Amino acid sequence: MSVSIDFGTAFSRVAYCSSHVAGGIVEQIPTCLLYDDAGRVLARGLEAKHAIPMPATVICERFKLFLEPSALRDDIVDPRLPKLPSGKKAVDLIIDFLTCLWDYARERITQEIDVVADLNSADVWLTVPATWDTKGCRTMRDAAIQAGLVGAASADDRDWRDRLHIITESEAAAVHCTRLTNFRQLRSSQNFMICDAGDTVDLTVYKIIGSLQNFEIAEMCACSRSNCGSLLDLKFKELVRTLLADHPVHLEPDSLEYFTYAFNETGKLEYLGESNDGDMFYFTCFNVEDPDDPSVGLVNGDLALPGNLLRREVFDPVIEQVLNLIESQTRRVDQRIDALLLVGGFSGSEYLFRRMNETFGSRIKVIARPSDADTATCRGAAQLGLPGHPLVSSIIVPRSYIMGVSLPVEPEDWQRPQAYITENDAGDHICENRLQYFVSKGAILRRGQRVRAKCRKFSSTPRDFLFVAMFYATDSDKIMRYTDELAGEMYTLARWTVDLTNLPNFQQHANNPQPGGFYTDFEIGLELDSAEIRGVILYHGYDYGQVTLDLLV
Template identity: 25%
Template sequence: MALQDIRILVALDFGTTYSGFAYVHKENPDNIETNHTWPGREGVFKTPTALLYNETYTQVKSWGDLALEEEPEYMVDDSEERSRPIELFKLHISDLKDNQKPWLPSQLNYKKAIEDYLTQMQILIKSTLERRWPAIRFPQQVGFVLTIPAEWPNNTTGIMRECAYKAGLLSTLNSAHLEFTTEPEAAALYCLNVVKEHNLHPGDSFLVADCGGGTVDITSRKLLHDNKLSEITERIGDLCGSTFVDKEFLQFLGRKVGFQALETLKRCNYGQMQHLIQQFFCNLVKFKFKGDRTTFKPMRLILHRYCPDLQEYVTGELKEKMEEAGWIVKLDFESVKGMFDPVVDKVIKLIDGQLKEARDRCSAMFLVGGFSESPYLLNRVRETFRDQVPIIAVPALPIAAVVRGAVAYGLNVEIVQERVLKWTYGIEVCRSWVSGKDKKNRRTHDGLIFYFYKLAQRRTKVDVDRKFSGEFSPVRADQTHIVFNVYYTRNDFAKYCNESGMKLLGTLRINTPDTHFGLNRQIEFSLTFAKMEIKATAKNKRNGKTYDETTFELDI
């Protein structure tokens, strides 16, 4: 980001369940402000990532907390079909199978939902900045940093850039006023502010677990001189945030009243479903559960207080049992623990895998994000890793860690000195097929075999502008053009470009008119890893001139 061209820097944490933004004037970089004023709510750093449309899903009526209100402020005609709030639509970018992705109405695709949500954010951000600095030209004098999960597909940044542009956050699609960083990287940068409190010094390593509503992302970093960071090993993440505890609660309740009854409540009385989850489960159970059997007090869920219409949808034997129980569901210690454990176990498995992969001694572990404020999660993590990691802490304002860390990144993108590649990169090349060595079905009609030539290995540490290269020659003496197809994969032992998991990153085509040299035409093909992009270059080794080059988005 060309910081000299902008006056205000805004970081936007577009989360699966909650979103927020922070901002700073470049003339006063220490005064980072986190927004805490939202439509319908004051004094919190985030608002729900939720939209409420009109009945045809063509116009946004409200967003954030207002979209999830049990009784919206506007009046709805009884003869008019009410729309259902749209949530979790960010997950449609992820690698989840289609049947596992959240519901969307047929009239709405996920990109339009993201665009619409960012549009509402843009309106609020613009008014917030103009209230503070009336002379600011928006968005021309504003730079943005968007955070993305660590383990999401390679096209995530492209999708988010397009949506940000359509939402009015950028003047042009390819504006240089937008940077991306991963959520765990931003969280790690935020933790730079607290490492001194725990007596960490250059050379010490620490782990950051960003535990959000939808995703949990883990990264290991080493503290360098001049308050900079390097990445120790490949960051990892999974869908095991706090909303998956909510799902376990609904599974428990579904066994009491019937899953069909819950589905009908969700479809017909979505506000009551939200009221049940937020006001009862989150406020009274999830945020307070410590996992201590001796201090736990059994809970009584009186259904008619939170979802009075639910009993209309319960049928058969389950209805008889609920009537006998007075429509009260009891939550004992084992039941609540059973809601947490499948999710917390996944988080612990992620942390354990990261510690083993990093190998270096971990001096401290910081838990951030909304889920980090769960007493049970913190207790389980401390209990599991207390012999491996001497300091396990939750820093101040953990829910704002990602967005404030993203501001720090935007102010100084050089703060991250090294990253670890999360993919293996290479190109498709060919050679003569060899009988007895190569598979028969790999032989082309002209006696060649195409295979994957590895240039950059997954888990390799790379600093900015690190180049990986190889030398290649034409296949035929009269060849007048060459196509370099660049692929990436997680498979450390990939052999062919049509294997499962292999993905095409992009293509570089060059003209090679110097056919009088025949096959004696060495070409250096290289991939150079910049901050946010990969540059592919083809150079003539005979005269040192560059044939051509292009850039691809770097999946950070």
């Protein structure tokens, strides 16, 4: 059995499928927990979401945002983050929720297939945003293991942790969209964009590689992300606050949440745009007091809003932002987009879908969305556990990555100005201005592949143990030999100072110093994923240090 968990900011879902059992979706539950003042979970999901505020309790929502790169890298506090319960760290909230969600999944899957589900032997696919870096993904993986999403199926099951897979939400959605009839019109080497419009809007571009019978999907460009989806709720609340400024009873927190809930359940997806300009949209008031003031839309206990007002103040600003984000991502890729596929909770908006067709229909051949677009991520992740489904196994490198190196002089180097060549204490002539290309722009790398380059450091004494690596990047596809040949086209990524004292061969030479110094041989590796570029120092295949070189999002 293959089980997927789409752990969302506002809502989470579980899906499952098997080669022997018809797949199903466990309905979504709010990503919400209710704690007491001792840090114990009192309720989760819908029960926690609708809990009446009580003394000595705290409702926690949106705690997924604790793992956003801005929070982990820059310590930027998102104002939407909840107050932590007593004795709890941010990761504890994620562990607690995943534990509750997994217990719920066991119960529901067992009910649906009418047998006790052996989820200990299942592959579990946990989705994360494509913008998350290694630290966020690693933290999520550790939390999932602590929550018991995978476990040993037998006494001799030592590889049980390998059954937990972390994949990006856009990758899972892309896998699901490959089943669309319109998608099957695409050919190898063509490009498509996934627009995942939910609480946030994520855009990722992929290229189809290989044959249509056995094709793969390669990620072309790092994901772009914006909080467009959640802005609809904020815009709606701002409009309500403005209209009802003189009616404070309707602006109490419970009342505002009730209005917003009604907007999400009806108005958000049903609104069609200009054709609704003359229509009225009604939202029942939570409080029965102060029911009438037609001048601001209060009529018999309802808030009546004209369609043209909703379009101007709520929908148009957000949809324009989504369209601009797609335009920006298209320019960033700098290649033709052959299909634009819309998924996510907000993808059901007919107004958004129509505006996309109006804006991009003349340039993009296929603009489509699956009928189950709101669950595409969860369904696609579950399908990855079964044979025959394409996996995003490759990444197309967005720029060339280079390291400045000092190498023994070759005959060609003597043709350069003498200033490029120096002589070390061992009497060897060294070229100080050479470039070592790790990978060129447009190259296709397999996921997890390390590109390696051999390095050598000369140490005159055991105290000379620091190796300085200069890393560069360029959008140029030219291959050059010396640093000055890419002047103006190459920019510095990082200056990485590596301590070599942990390397066994350095220790061996340092403990038995030779007159005239010694050389230490090792490797520098480059790793690339959806969110960042990392440098790794290696000796005989073992890691001895790592640094983040480039952030792609």
